Amino acid sequence: MTTDSTSGTGGTPRVAIVTGGSRGIGREIVRRLAADGYAVVVNYAGNADEAEAAVDEAVKAGGQAISARADVADADAVAAMFDAAESEFGGVDAVVHAAGRMHLAPIADLDLDVLDSLHRTNIRGTFVVAQQAARRTRPGGAILLFSTSVIGLALPTYGAYTASKGAVEAMTMVLAREMRGRDVTVNAVAPGPTATALFLDGKDRETIERMAAQPPLERLGTPADIAEVAAFLVSPRGHWVNGQVVRANGGIV
Structure with a gap:
């Protein structure tokens, strides 16, 4: 396991x-990881200008960055994104799956076509990204998925969204155990209401x-x-945290 957040295999970022x-x-995670010295692949679905702006911010923060367009539910596109990371930077140490729809x-x-579309991104997309991450994250690395604290609040109108994020939490627990012997952590962060x-x-x-x-x-x-x-x-500092859902919500219960 590496000893700091900026050193990967062979002392590279x-x-x-x-x-x-x-x-x-x-986007804020991109900037934060770049400030820690990471090389970051900025995934986006459609807005290339926003992705390039995130890349510029990452470079200004002290890291390296490229953008990669991919529908997270498209297995071939996601595999190509991991290929790009390996080709440009040599490998993958952290996968943060923040993409989602609400x-x-x-x-x-609820229109069932909307349900299918939402779950395609939030459930299938998470599974596709997690599948590539499980295959390709290097030892000492981390996989971080995204849930929501709304699961515990059971707010009206959030049924489809919380159902999709409940699936993410289940995947997190299973994948953490499936990665036994790989020295790769799997966790989820569940934000509360965030601006x-x-x-x-x-x-x-x-x-x-x-x-x-x-x-x-x-x-x-x-x-x-x-x-x-x-x-x-996702840093070596947090590597003893594994198989957890961290509810980052200011104390909502």
Whole structure:
């Protein structure tokens, strides 16, 4: 196992793939890992300009970075993204799967085509990324998936989303045990309400203020709050944490 966050195999920088790295929490994780000296592959689904902006931020923060377009539910595209990481930087030490979709509607009213699309990204996409990560993450590395603290809150209209993230938590526990003998950790981080475009979209001011008041810390989380947790969990400093869901939510129960 390496002794610091910047040294990978042979003393080269550790290499991270961050899905959903062009915006929101994923983009902040890209910047945070780059500040730790990582070489980062910034995955994006469609907005190349935002991905290149994230790459520029990563380089300014002190790391190396490239962008890689891939639909996370497309097995061939995800395999090609891992190929790019190995070709450009020599291997993969950390995989942070932050890509995801959210659609809110009562279970009774949800269009099943929307359900299928959401679960394609959040369940199949997580499985596809985790499958490549399980095959290709180097010893001493880490796989970090994303759940949500809303699972425990059971909020109305979140049925489809929380169902998908419950599947992610189940995958996390199973994969951590399947990686026995590989010296690779598998964890999930479950953010609480976090001030991202994904969270804020469609919510009125009253709803946002009510949710911000829920944690004992009495505020929404920020992408930087979650990025700090992610950076710890994928670094050698966090390597004794394994098979866990870390609820980064300011104390919501």
